[in-house]
Amino acid sequence: MFDNLTDRLEGVFKKLRGTGKLTEENIKESMQEVRMALLEADVNFQVVKDFIAKVSEKAVGLEVTKTLSPGQQVIKIVHDELVELLGGTTEQIRLDGRQPVTIMMTGLQGSGKTTTSGKLAKILKEKGRKPYLVPADIYRPAAIDQLQVLGERLDIPVHPSTTDMKPVEICRQAMTVAGQKGYDTLIFDTAGRLHVDEALMGELKEIQSAIQLSEILFVADSMTGQDAVTVAEKFNQDLEISGVVLTKMEGDARGGAALSIKSVTGKPIKFVGIGEALDALEVFHPDRIASRILGMGDVLTLIEKAEAVVDKKKAEKLAKKLRQSTFTLEDFLDQIQQIKKMGSLDQIMGMIPGINKLKQLKDAPKPDEKELAKTEAIIRSMTKKERQSYKIINASRRQRIAAGSGTTVTEVNRVIKSYSAMLKMMKKMRGKPGLVTGQKRRKVPKGMRR
Incomplete structure (x- = not known):
């Protein structure tokens, strides 16, 4: 971005x-x-x-x-x-005060409201909340089905809406069900249009009058630039929105919407969508985004992402393997999967301070998702025994691995060679003070040396 x-x-x-x-x-x-x-x-x-x-x-x-x-x-x-x-301070969903918390998702058709509703429910569930997804879009084909599928994937309950019901009645019923079953956070996924019209605003105002809303979030496609800002201003005038969610930020190389929307509407950006995956929704931190824009990186977000995906017990086990030089291709595969959970390589590298200067160099290495996928496919095509002991992988085994992974023998050789070089480097590091083991070697007096 x-x-x-x-x-x-x-x-x-x-x-x-x-x-x-x-x-x-x-x-x-x-x-x-x-x-x-x-x-x-x-x-x-x-x-x-x-x-x-x-x-x-x-x-x-x-x-x-x-x-x-x-x-x-x-x-x-x-x-x-x-x-x-960009807004000055980080602003998140207000979870204190009146219960249950009620959030209405608004925006034009195609902005990503339904997917964002699921992503937001996931974040709130991880915070210990009991979210309830409410499909209130009765016009778009399969909108209700889409939210139900998301709810199943996330193990989050979804209100049984039907297309013959009125949106405001759906929301009222959902409030009743939430009270009976103890759901403390309701997310209303409302209908969108291709453009702002009176019917859309009238329906949203009807829901606003019927339900005491804690938040009204406007979901906008960041790729539409100033059009997103103009529409956000209209929604804010009619509904008094409480915040903005910008989607598709991972593909927005310009950033005009993010840099304009707070000044124009007076309302903060609360979240940004950075991909299709259900964990690809981030809290918007103005200071961190400003640092990214100026090429200073975003170390705090990088640390948070790492902490979210890294299993502490696995990390300790890995550190022990590194110390004992028993790091296998199985462990290598596990590390690739951990990296993938953090996001795309471009996103990860974009958070590293000074990386923009490196990218400007002619011979600078470029992050290649395809190569990472190939490496993963090659290791997955190996037997468990081969992953544990790579030296048994002879010519015929390499041919089988290449055929099973849809790659070439040359590419299989390259992965094994890279892994072998990494082991050698780890072995050298093991003998250096403070590296891998985390301990410093004591100086031994001359007279006591063997």
């Missing part, structure tokens, strides 16, 4: 870093480039104008500190203003 904007801003700040002294002239020149970068990212014109004015005002007459260069100070100002532009 934001790849185009990050690349443009990186070029601007590269010039600033080499600046010995900041003048009104070079600040004006830099801000003009930042302005163009934001407009090309499809950020609202008025939002860009206000942003540049604030940064310029703070940068002109800046007192140079000893710890930061003039260029670094301007970058810090841009970072701080970006955080404010």
Whole structure:
């Protein structure tokens, strides 16, 4: 996400870093480039104008500190203003106060409301809530079925709605059922349209009047840029939304919607969808997103993702295997699966500080999901014995593995060679102080050495 904007801003700040002294002239020149970068990212014109004015005002007459260069100070100002532009603070679903918590999902057709409803229910269930999914879209073919399938996959109850019922009656019935069965969080998946119309708004207002809603979330496709902002503004005027969920962020290289929507509507982005998987919904952190935009990475999110997928007992077992040099291809396969759970390689690498500079190098390695999938297929085509002891894999076994994985013998050889090289590297690390074992070797006096 934001790849185009990050690349443009990186070029601007590269010039600033080499600046010995900041003048009104070079600040004006830099801000003009930042302005163009934001407009090309499809950020609202008025939002860009206000942003540049604030940064310029703070940068002109800046007192140079000893710890930061003039260029670094301007970058810090841009970072701080970006955080404010994106919402300032992290805002999540309000779970305290009146029970049950009631959340109405709104938005146009195709924005991803139904899938997002399932993803949100999963997050809330992991927090110890008892969510109840309520299909209130009686118009779109299979909308009710889709939510029921999601509920089954997530082991979350779904209200038995039918297309001959009125949406407001569905919501009222669901409230009654929730009270009887102890569900503390209701998520109403409402209908969308291809465009905003009176019938749609009338139906949503009817639900709003009948149910005391804790949250009204507007779900928008980030790929539609300023169109998403315009529609969000209309929904907010009619319904007074409480927050925004931006979907398809993983494919949004520009980021105009994310950078405009808070300023235009006054309502925060609460979540972002970063893929089709049911765990691909993230809490929106303005400070972390600002750091990603400026190529500073997002280490906190990376750590959180790792903690969410890594089994502590497995990690301890793996550390022991590394110390004893008993790391097998079975363990290698397990590590590939752990990485896949964290997201795509592009997403993971995008959270590493400084990775944008590395990507700009001609010979820089590119993350390749296909190669990772091939490696996984090759290891899965091996027998358990072969995974435990790779040295028994002779020529005929390699041919069988290649045929079973849909790859070539050369590709099988490459995986085995990479694994073998990794073992050798681990063996070398094992003998170095503080590496793998985590212990330092004590210095032995000359007279006591053997």
